[in-house]
Amino acid sequence: MTRLQINGEVRNADVPADMPLLWVLRDVLGLTGTKFGCGIGQCGACTVHLGGKPARSCLLPVGLIGEREVTTIEGVGATLAGAKVQKAWLGVEVIQCGYCQSGQIMSAAALLAGTPNPDDSDIDAAMAGNLCRCGTYLRIRDAIKRAAASR
Amino acid sequence: MEIIPARSIVPGEVADPSRREILKAGLAAGGALLLGFHVPLGEGRATQSHTSTHEFAPNAFIRIDRQGQITLIMPQVEMGQGVYTSVPMILAEELDAAFDQVALEAAPPNDALYGNPVFHIQVTGNSNSIRAFWIPLRKAGAGARVMLVEAAAQMWGVDPAGCRTNNSEVFHEASGRRLPYAALVDRAAKLTPPQDAPLKSVADFKLIGKPLKRLDTPDKAKGTALYGIDMLPEGVKFATLAACPVFGGRVGHVDDRVAKIIPGVRQIVVLDDLVAVVGDHTWAAKQGLDALNITWSEGPNARVTQADVWNQIRAASQREGVVAKTLGDAEKGLAQGDRMDADYELPFLAHAPMEPMNCTVHVRPDACEVWVGSQVVSRAQAIAAKVTGLPLEKVIVHNQLIGGGFGRRLEVDGVEKSARIAKEVDSPVKVVWSREEDVQHDLYRPVYHDRMTATLSSGRIVGWRHRIAGSAVIARWLPPAFQHGIDIDAVDSAVDMPYDIPNLRVEYVRDEPPAVPTGFWRGVGPNNNVFAIESFMDELAKKAGRDPIEFRRSMLDKTPRLKAALELVAGKAGWGRPLPPRNGRGVAVQPSFGSYIATVAEVEVDRSGEVSVRRIVTAVDTGIVVNPDTVVAQLQGGLIFGLTAAFYGEVTIDRGRIQQSNFHDYRMLRIDEVPAIEVHIIQSGEAPGGIGETGVTASLPAVRNAIFAATGIPLRRMPIDRDVLAERKSV
Structure with a gap:
């Protein structure tokens, strides 16, 4: 039995230690907000926070998580940066199909938590691992800046 | 909110079905005014040479309940294009409804309601939603408003002419009385719906034209929105699959000794052409699949390479095609003046929406349930019925949000495969494609080869021949629309090219590529034709010694909306201002x-052939704009989608297999590669045009022509070849 701390709750899952967190979240715990996109860490749709840092859950064996807190899109709104980002995302109307946006929001929230006033190169560095097929990138950049400016 | 099966909500039969009837009304279970109306979806092309029956068959419904909630039940699906907001806006406008009381539900498949199941297809595609709903939904909304006013007037014993509506209420000015729509539904439901309620004039619009917030995005930002891939019906198992890597190949032998002892693996399903592993979770299924030792019977396609594809289509393009359009005397026109020839090519492309292919199916002896995000929900139902042998009405399809369609969800191959797998499984099963499987078993944007010939005299084009060679996707997807050997999609934007040219011929040569299945891809036929035409126009302008914008402008008199867009974009882009080398x-x-768009791209090309797009400016006349923010978003996104194709988009086949597999070798544009994009909307009173695909079509030729201006190198195919731009290779 693997014991995980997810969004402030303790969750137990009877899964193999090498199973990526993504599938534990989606298939076992029913937290489907975290998305599967590529399975090889190329698209960022599965981004969660591990101890506050962004991590690709499709490549993260649950056995390696230990005591570190996991935050998913379902819980990130409880953090200051996450709430700001979600609000800015709607304010700028970033979202189209929305499938990649859980991962985009998680990456952006982690960026703002560590770098409260990111410049364009900070945004490029933090967000270039998150693909968006609908092409919402310009609005993602605007929304991050708006979130950073909000109090 | 529960969806009432569409058939049960049309009360009674129409005693005298009138060809003119557009609106049907009644009282729904639970007390709600219910209105049915018909939206001609997917008919435009199919009925060009056919007449469909005119029996009234509603395919969209409005329900106004006793709480004042107004629900539009519509057959269009949301896949990011914003129709779950812009379409209800049209209804709320004519109904004078409070927009926050308007909700939307995806209709269940309801081909049974259609007069002609061949032509009336429940489809979301071809940038069609706003165009299809514009008039029918306004008429329905206006009709409903008249009924609510009439109901209030009856209750008050006053003349309806003295009443007005606003924000979901009816007001009687003289007496100061008011009633919310919620209080009027029972009485209104007993009235005969008007068939000719007057529509608002554009000047009276209160919602249309305002940048309203989308209704679907708050749940998406919280991670609570559900896509097809998120379905978890009670008792669901998880599966992933491998189809034969060679198109058309079959399963030979499967050694499952290792796979079946992996913890969590429950079942191995071996079918003719694919193998699936079912497990307690996707991880077990994937590990099980990886552990299988599968010998494929690859079949004849195992010899097909990309060179075969190009050789075949280039040879096909040498043949005379079926004439799709002729003006003046093309032969005579091509015999005078300075002649120029150029060939253009586009590659295969996969759709690669961010949500990989998936479908959840539960097959029971007496019924089948399907959970999927589909652009063609009635086809999803039909294929599941065919696979299971169940009657149509025993197949329930729950359509879901789509995590990117781009044409991929116009196909039901995923539903078909999933239903075949589910037939072998005793529980609901969610089948999820790996990204590799998704990329390698798509129905690809076809390769195209366009042969362009034109003659110039006194700086103007006097003769024009455009021969398009490519797959006829229409012939497979909608056979009745494939008439006289012409794929109306493959020639779209070529037969209606905008320039004044006295002698013109457009030909189409159908060429189905070996092995590789083809399908619609965002931007469809116009992607190819606009790329070929606009690339060629730049080369002709250069030959004529004329400025590319002035050259075009001088031939756009018959297309004034496009001319205006071109003039606007020239100014906004600073056309003619000096640029560095x-x-x-x-x-x-x-x-x-149906939208008139002019686009200017600004690029820099370095000595190694790398291209940086600095800026894109686009001017659009898309008629009346329903939600301007959505139009801007669709153009931004479409342009970026096109840039991905220009920079990285190419799928190739070798030994019958697709060579690309995931985002490392089928790349997408990333945030650090995206240029500034400006969208300028032209005010217009014309009917709305389509917008979802237009940006894709615009960006390839604009960028290609910017590269031509920067380097003098006329690229003749996409994606951009850095070796050509670095002059390591010739065009």
Whole structure:
């Protein structure tokens, strides 16, 4: 039995230690907000926070998580940066199909938590691992800046 | 909110079905005014040479309940294009409804309601939603408003002419009385719906034209929105699959000794052409699949390579095609003046929406349930019925949000495969494609080869021949629409090209590529034709010694909306202002999807052939704009989608297999590669045009022409070849 701390709750899952967190979240715990996109860490749709840092859950064996807190899109709104980002995302109307946006929001929230006033190169560095097929990138950049400016 | 099966909500039969009837009304279970109306979806092309029956068959419904909630039940699906907001806006406008009381539900498949199941297809595609709903939904909304006013007037014993409506209420000015729609539904439901309620004039619009917030995005930002891939019906198992890597190949032998002892693996399903592993979770299924030792019977396609594809289509393009359009005397026109020939090519492309292919199916002896995000929900139902042998009405399809469609969800191959797998499984099963499987078993944007010939006299084009060679996707997807050997999609934007040319011929040569299945891809036929035409126009302008914008402008008198867009974009882009060396601006115009768009791209090309797009400016006349923010978003996104194709988009086949597999070798544009994009909307009173695909069509030729301006190198195919731009290779 693997014991995980997810969004402030303790969750137990009877899964193999090498199973990526993504599938534990989606298939076992029913937290489907975290998305599967590529399975090889190329698209960022599965981004969660591990101890506050962004991590690709499709490549993260649950056995390696230990005591570190996991935050998913379902819980990130409880953090200051996450709430700001979600609000800015709607304010700028970033979202189209929305499938990649859980991962985009998680990456952006982690960026703002560590770098409260990111410049364009900070945004490029933090967000270039998150693909968006609908092409919402310009609005993602605007929304991050708006979130950073909000109090 | 529960969806009432569409058939049960049309009360009674129409005693005298009138060809003119557009609106049907009644009282729904639970107390709600219910209105049914018909939206001609997917008919435009199919009925060009056919007449469909005119029996009234509603395919969209409005329900106004006793709480005042107004629900539009519509057959269109949301896949990011914003129709779950913009379409209800049209209804709320004519109904004078409070927009926050308007909700939307996806209709269940209801082909049974259609007069002609061949032509009336429940489809979301071809940038069609706003165009299809514009008039029918306004008429329905206006009719409903008249009924609610009439109901209030009856209750008050006053003349309806003295009543007005606003924000979901009816007001009687003289007496100061008011009633919310919620209080009027029972009485209104007993009235005969008007068939000719007057529509608002554009000047009276309160919602249309305002940048309203989308209704679908708050749940998406919280991670609570559900896509097809998120379905978890009670008792669901998880599966993933491998189809034969060679198109058309079959399963030979499967050694499952290792796979079946992996913890969590429950079942191995071996079918003719694919193998699936079912497990307690996707991880077990994937590990099980990886552990299988499968010998494929690859079949004859195992010899097909990309060179075969190109050789075949290039040979096909040498043949005379079926004439799709002729003006004047093309032969005579091509015999005078300075002649120029150029061939253009586009590659295969996969759709690669961010949500990989998936479908959840539960097959029971007496019924089948399907959970999927589909652009063609009635086809999803039909294929599941065919696979299971169940009657149509025993197949329930729950359509879901789509995590990117781009044409991929116009196909039901995923539903078909999933239903075949589910037939072998005793529980609901969610089948999820790996990204590799998704990329390697798509129905691809076809390769195209366009042969362009034109003659110039006194700086103007006097003769024009455009021969398009490519797959006829229409012939497979909608056979009745494939008439006289012409794929109306493959020639779209070529037969209606915007320039004044006295002698013109457009030909189409159908060429189905070996092995590789083809399908619609965002931007469809116009992607190819606008790329070929606008690339060629730049080469002709250069030959004529004329400025690319001036050259085009002088031939756009018969297309004034496009001419105006071109003039606007020239100013906004600073056309003609000096640029540093190896920088250039390129222009492209298009009359596609009922929208008139002119686009200027600005690029820099370095000595190693790397291209940086600095800026894109686009001017659009898409008629009346329902939600301007959505129009801007669709153009931004479409342009970026096109840039991905220009920079990285190419799928190739070798030994019958697709060579690309995931985002490392089928790349997408990333945030650090995206240029500034400006969208300028032209005010217009014309009917709305389509917008979802237009940006894709615009960006390839604009960027290509900017590269031409920066380097003098006329690229003749996409994606951009850095070796050519670095002059390591010739065009």
